Amino acid sequence: MNELKKIADFVGFCARNSIKGGEKLWYWIFFLTFFMSMGAFTYYEQFTKGLVVTGMSDQVSWGLYVSNFTYLVGVAAAAVMLVIPAYIFHNPEAKRVVILGEGLAVAACVMCITFVTVDMGHPERVWHMMPYIGKFNWPSSLLTWDVIVLTVYLLLNLLLPAYILYHDYHGTKANKKLILGVALLSMFWAISIHTITAFLFVSNTTRPFWHSALSAPRFLASAFTSGPAFIIIAFTIMHKLHIFKIGHKVIDMLAVIVAVAMQINLVMLMAELFTEFYNAGAHTASAHYLFLGLDGYNKLVPWIWTAIAFNVTAAVLMMWEKTRTNEKTLLFACGLAVVGVWIEKGMGFVIPGFIPTPIGEIFEYGPNIIEVKISLGVLALGMLVFTLMMNALATIKREELGAAESPY
Amino acid sequence: MIFKSDNFTSPDPKKRRTVKALGVGVAAIAGGLASSTSPHAAVSNDKEMGELFQDHYKKMTAEEVAESIARLEKRYKRQYDVDITVGNAPPKEDVLFGYALNISKCKGTRECVKACTAENNQDKEPNMEYIRVLEMDQGTMNLESANHYYPDDQVTPQPGKMYLPIQCHHCENPPCVDACPVGATWSEPDGIVVVDYNWCIGCRMCANACPYWARKFNWREPNLPKEQINTKTHYLSNRPREKSVMEKCTFCLQRTREGLLPACQQACPTGARVFGNLLDPKSEIRYVLENKAVFRLKEDLNTQPKFWYYAD
Numbered sequence: 001m002n003e004l005k006k007i008a009d010f011v012g013f014c015a016r017n018s019i020k021g022g023e024k025l026w027y028w029i030f031f032l033t034f035f036m037s038m039g040a041f042t043y044y045e046q047f048t049k050g051l052v053v054t055g056m057s058d059q060v061s062w063g064l065y066v067s068n069f070t071y072l073v074g075v076a077a078a079a080v081m082l083v084i085p086a087y088i089f090h091n092p093e094a095k096r097v098v099i100l101g102e103g104l105a106v107a108a109c110v111m112c113i114t115f116v117t118v119d120m121g122h123p124e125r126v127w128h129m130m131p132y133i134g135k136f137n138w139p140s141s142l143l144t145w146d147v148i149v150l151t152v153y154l155l156l157n158l159l160l161p162a163y164i165l166y167h168d169y170h171g172t173k174a175n176k177k178l179i180l181g182v183a184l185l186s187m188f189w190a191i192s193i194h195t196i197t198a199f200l201f202v203s204n205t206t207r208p209f210w211h212s213a214l215s216a217p218r219f220l221a222s223a224f225t226s227g228p229a230f231i232i233i234a235f236t237i238m239h240k241l242h243i244f245k246i247g248h249k250v251i252d253m254l255a256v257i258v259a260v261a262m263q264i265n266l267v268m269l270m271a272e273l274f275t276e277f278y279n280a281g282a283h284t285a286s287a288h289y290l291f292l293g294l295d296g297y298n299k300l301v302p303w304i305w306t307a308i309a310f311n312v313t314a315a316v317l318m319m320w321e322k323t324r325t326n327e328k329t330l331l332f333a334c335g336l337a338v339v340g341v342w343i344e345k346g347m348g349f350v351i352p353g354f355i356p357t358p359i360g361e362i363f364e365y366g367p368n369i370i371e372v373k374i375s376l377g378v379l380a381l382g383m384l385v386f387t388l389m390m391n392a393l394a395t396i397k398r399e400e401l402g403a404a405e406s407p408y
Numbered sequence: 409m410i411f412k413s414d415n416f417t418s419p420d421p422k423k424r425r426t427v428k429a430l431g432v433g434v435a436a437i438a439g440g441l442a443s444s445t446s447p448h449a450a451v452s453n454d455k456e457m458g459e460l461f462q463d464h465y466k467k468m469t470a471e472e473v474a475e476s477i478a479r480l481e482k483r484y485k486r487q488y489d490v491d492i493t494v495g496n497a498p499p500k501e502d503v504l505f506g507y508a509l510n511i512s513k514c515k516g517t518r519e520c521v522k523a524c525t526a527e528n529n530q531d532k533e534p535n536m537e538y539i540r541v542l543e544m545d546q547g548t549m550n551l552e553s554a555n556h557y558y559p560d561d562q563v564t565p566q567p568g569k570m571y572l573p574i575q576c577h578h579c580e581n582p583p584c585v586d587a588c589p590v591g592a593t594w595s596e597p598d599g600i601v602v603v604d605y606n607w608c609i610g611c612r613m614c615a616n617a618c619p620y621w622a623r624k625f626n627w628r629e630p631n632l633p634k635e636q637i638n639t640k641t642h643y644l645s646n647r648p649r650e651k652s653v654m655e656k657c658t659f660c661l662q663r664t665r666e667g668l669l670p671a672c673q674q675a676c677p678t679g680a681r682v683f684g685n686l687l688d689p690k691s692e693i694r695y696v697l698e699n700k701a702v703f704r705l706k707e708d709l710n711t712q713p714k715f716w717y718y719a720d
Contacts (some may be wrong), residue, residue, distance in 0.1 A: 030435040037439025050651035052628035121610015121652025128590040135591040143589035206619035360551030
């Protein structure tokens with residue numbers, strides 16, 4: 001009973017502190033509320049009329065929602081790049097900020113789950129997936145695997161920092177072995193969420209563009225590019241806003257990870273291009289559609305070449321030490337990597353799998369305004385979750401994280 | 409307080425809370441106005457409550473299935489103003505259905521497609537079709553060079569062309585069944601792959617897994633004019649569907665389980681279609697399989713279709 005009261009105390013404290021703030025915080029919340037509300041009302045329309053209001057079709061049955069989901073799984077997985085140095089190698093710089101990475105993973109997981117939900121035709125039937133009550137088609141359906149790994153990853157990233165903070169709050173001692181064990185588990189789990197999300201696509205033997213053993217490794221490489229790049233940008237913003245002091249060492253470490261992962265990603269891209277195009281048979285049609293266009297249909301061609309240009313530029317800027325350690329060029333390169341990978345692994349990966357259809361029809365897809373509005377709403381939700389968590393954290397861990405007394 | 413600044417907020421905490429709540433409210437209303445929803449957007453969704461909590465078809469007891477059917481018939485009556493009977497005939501013993509199609513006889517008239525949409529209560533205008541007839545140049549079987557949309561009124565067949573109708577192949581090793589996260593689609597003992605429309609969550613995993621593009625999704629509430637409804641239906645087949653569920657060819661099990669032939673087979677003017685029980689050695693389909701050079705589409709994917717093509 002006493003323990004329960006202590007937990008309630010802690011949760012109440014966090015909740016109170018998450019919305020404590022001045023003018024700027026509330027303007028930011030109003031701003032996010034606008035987009036969330038727009039997304040919610042637009043979703044209401046989609047729910048009542050059916051998915052016919054989106055740009056999707058029987059030919060291309062997944063679109064922007066699943067593309068964003070795929071991308072954000074990578075962002076969530078990237079937290080592992082702080083977890084490994086912090087908990088395994090006891091790098092003090094990483095240890096100081098690992099909790100921010102975990103917060104980002106939670107926000108990304110929330111967005112992933114929301115994107116999958118808005119893509120479903122019957123979200124009110126989600127209980128059909130529960131074992132015993134419903135019918136959980138595990139292990140043969142890859143979607144059931146994805147549900148398990150995402151939910152558990154969300155919990156791991158929520159509960160591990162909560163456990164540490166809880167003991168900080170009450171001034172009690174946390175079990176170090178337990179922390180190390182959970183950190184190790186979440187490390188493997190980060191790899192698994194992205195591998196299984198890739199398998200969701202790879203398992204479709206009839207779609208050669210996805211059905212490649214390289215899909216999962218490429219997912220990991222691009223996740224460890226865009227994720228840490230995203231974290232670098234987020235950390236810099238938080239540093240500039242004096243929310244947290246982020247040391248240079250962490251940024252440098254992450255920048256090296258982005259540089260290496262981007263190069264691996266590009267090598268894999270080349271391997272894929274060779275395999276697809278050297279013996280250009282029927283299996284090449286989707287790749288042909290993506291990179292060169294097929295029978296006059298070429299909606300994705302400028303899109304993917306933009307991504308490749310962004311990724312190559314980012315790789316060059318990150319490889320050269322002078323531009324990697326310069327804040328401006330580093331941020332620019334990270335921005336390119338985030339957008340480049342979002343294109344490449346989002347719509348650049350999901351859509352060509354559908355074109356042509358398994359019986360050879362070419363039917364193009366582009367997201368429409370409804371999908372864009374709902375996606376913006378989901379992103380706003382994720383940002384709100386992240387903001388509130390960081391806000392609470394800033395109060396709790398002010399000294400350790402060096403959040404200065406606000407200058408505003 | 410990380411975003412600490414007090415010129416925005418009143419010193420009175422009560423007033424401060426009001427300002428914040430007001431701000432969130434205004435932002436929410438503005439967001440609502442920026443969405444595309446119109447007051448007339450909603451399609452009435454008059455479902456029986458019981459349907460919301462209904463169990464999986466295979467997990468229901470006989471009484472629960474009967475209740476569910478009564479509920480459905482009542483709703484259909486209200487929705488379409490016609491008496492629709494929802495059958496529940498089980499698969500017959502020692503029956504495994506198979507189909508064979510003679511591509512040298514097929515003339516591409518699309519009579520099968522029309523009969524199918526008349527039989528199975530699909531969404532109309534634009535018609536949802538379970539059968540896609542491909543028009544291809546003679547001398548190739550490359551599906552990607554096929555024409556899916558040759559005009560309906562063209563005097564078929566065109567010289568130098570061949571026709572290949574594709575529908576659900578009712579695989580013995582169906583990838584769609586594996587892909588479904590909730591087991592809403594499965595293979596019946598008589599070999600027919602069916603969908604429980606009340607259990608499907610609309611994730612479209614199955615459609616992505618199908619090598620024959622046989623699964624069709626209800627992107628909208630189906631448009632089913634009263635006069636075009638086939639009132640004789642089966643729970644696992646042609647009963648009227650709702651929006652956001654998957655559906656597909658069921659070899660017309662509402663007919664074939666009662667000894668009739670599928671609508672597409674009956675409609676074919678050239679007799680290109682042979683349907684029957686693969687376990688009956690005297691059946692016509694067995695004769696075709698044993699005496700003709702047959703082939704199956706995409707056999708390399710190991711889906712083991714029960715749909716063969718042949719030429720003579």
